[in-house]
Amino acid sequence: MAVKKYKEVRQVLEKYQNDKSALIDVLHDTQAAIGYLPKEALGEIAAGLGIPVSRVYSVATFFKAFSLTARGRHLINVCMGTACHVRGSDKVLAQLEKELGIKDGENTTDLKFTLETVNCVGACALGPMVIIGGDYHGEMTPDKVSEVLKNYS
């Protein structure tokens, strides 16, 4: 038997009593604990739930919420929902990409930031909305981007 690398996976599996129908919840909790879903963790989850790794992999890649690569310390989520789009979220995203020198879905080389887009966070009155970690930055404009980024180290 392969060496178990991630104690986080073991804890999550215990919480869901190795129930294979809880796969999505297991992936959520594992990602929350480790920061992303490393390859070895997917294998350990598959073994724990008694399902093929291929199924774990297909679910982990099908849903937008999961990341199979390491992410930066601060996750930037740019809302691209319709209300934010109508108010110019694409320009905010373009400015973030320019300042950070990365594209949507990438990390900065120092692993400080990860830039991702989400479809809607339901805070449409404050659009365009950018969420960094748990902080909501509403009514964003391209001009405000560098100011907001300064708050994170």
Place this chain on the structure above:
Amino acid sequence: MAKLKSPGELEALRNAIVKKRDPDKPCITICNGTGCQAYGAKRIVAAFQEELKKQNMEGKVDIRASGCHGFCERGTVMVIKPKDIFYQRVRVKDIPEITSETIGKGNIIERMLYTDRSTNQKINCEYDVPFYKHQKRLVFGNNGLIDPTSIEDYIAVGGYVALTKALKMAPEKIIDEVKKSGLRGRGGAGFPTGNKWESTRNAHGDVKYVICNADEGDPGAFMDRSLVEGNPHSVLEGMIIGAYAIGSHEGYVYIRNEYPLAVKHIKTAIEQAEAYGLLGENILGSGFSFSIKIKRGGGAFVCGESTALMASLEGKVGEPRAKYIHTSEQGLWGKPSNLNNVETWANVPLIINNGADWYSKIGTKNSKGTKIFALVGNINNTGLVEVPMGTTLRKIVFDIGGGIPKGRKFKAVQTGGPSGGMIPESLLDLPVDFDELMKVGSMMGSGGMIVMDEKTCMVDMARYYTTFLEGESCGKCLPCREGLRQMRYILDGITEGRGKEDDIQLLAELSATLVDASLCQLGASAPNPVMSSIKHFRDEYEAHIKDKKCPAGVCKFGDAKG
């Protein structure tokens, strides 16, 4: 908390809770929905508690972190009861003054009041604000009154009365009542709820499931989030009644992980209901047992499709299947399953409490009750709006929504999200219900209503929705997977100045194929934004294609000519 063993014990508990509360004692309800929390509502609650201590007024006033009040544009909003004074755009720095002046001396602070846009007058009370005055908040009304993390608050306003009433009725009688009420599914398709319940009840097998779809995937819509966040027990009560009527003992809430507060509140609500014996074994001594589990989604729009949602609940990839066998016969794990949306479930207690006759008097001939819309985009009063079915778009956009900001002109309203269509100014007097929206090439959807002004390019919007859907297509069936990609290529071309004469014809042909041949409704309804915008705004497409111009000034053509 002891388990309640009979309806009588629930009544006694309610009386005890109400008796303890003084209706004349000032109570500040502060909106703590996700929107207002983004404005800093949590800090405001803390600041109040600190300030009351500082000014020696502890105990003189109750502070309640309530669910979403709906008027997100003016957040953080608060209402000071019993006089219902409505303060808006409240910030932490305002708290000392509100505490000393309004709570302490009863004086109203003018600058915190809402100013009517048309008359320029200050308005004191919540119910006089035009945004609220023109609404009918049957489902959503309690959101602003209760603390969603307190089951006692819900019980105090009459919560779980409908459940006790339902448990005394025969299941068939409940189904009859829901059928007679005319309630149709609020998730999008508008299928008659009572009929769905009946088919699941009559389906073969002992194990049946009841599922709540709280995976609100429509970008720009957040009424389900606000209901689950702000009044989770109303959803649970509806589900328990439905389960009893259908003969189900296991239920699931499938909820978006992007809504952390909603996940937290529904979890708390389930634990509280279990502790009081309103969920679990032998509910209120009736002999009926029912439990609910929460499952989080992974962020896939296609999981709004019932079969895809159920696959996801089983821990599989969220791909839909053909529905020649309905999920009411074979759904979750091959068992009869009844899936309804959050808002549908929250309507159920109303129907049981007030009766089908009362309910069916609200709305239009074939669409009964109220509907909550998320009014967003280029609109003055962004927020959640609950109106009777049949209310005109004009009333929603202008009387309630306060019209378009910056003095700009209204261009269109988009209903039904990425599956819906764009409705032009000429149809503003359209009464909004399931059938009228279908007639103009749109749909109700879950209730997103995106307002667009003259600076919005309709071709760009069609491209936006098509790009969204292309990304969300699960890829299982070819028409949707490849068709959407081709449509997006064409729309990219038009918006980048590479449009060709026959592009519109080609889009129409691809659309027809998607409608006819897609496996599920994601693909079949995907052409709606494109086709409705061509129908109503053909001149904009032609300006892009022939003149290489974007009339709204959104699309930048650069040097790409011809």
